[in-house]
Amino acid sequence: MVDWEVRYKWTKLDEDDMAEHLFNTFARSLEFRLATEWPEGYTLSEYEVKHTALHEVFEARLSPIRKLAENRFVRNDEISSEIHAIVQLVCNVLTQE
Secondary structure (H helix, E strand, O other), X not given: OOOOEEEEEEEOOOOOOOEEEEEEOOOOEEEEEEXXXXXXXXXXXXXXXXXXXXXXXXXXXXXXXXXXXXXXXXOHHHHHHHHHHHHHHHHHHHHOO
16 A cells, blocks of 8 residues: 555554554545454464454555445546556455565
């Protein structure tokens, strides 16, 4: 997500949440909020951290499609452009070494 401004913040979240994100699609800014408190006895694995981070990236990266879907006057080239960007992100994630 090199074309987005990304910030991270450790904060208290709802008990069941590991992370959440706030985004501004038009400004292409994103803030990941990561939980500082976990249920007693819970151990967070490396896999869960990576999975949660990837989940939040995809949620944020798909947000422009949500905005386009809410817009009555969307152009086909806008949809194609966003789909292409998402496909490229998925390819980058799947082929990284």
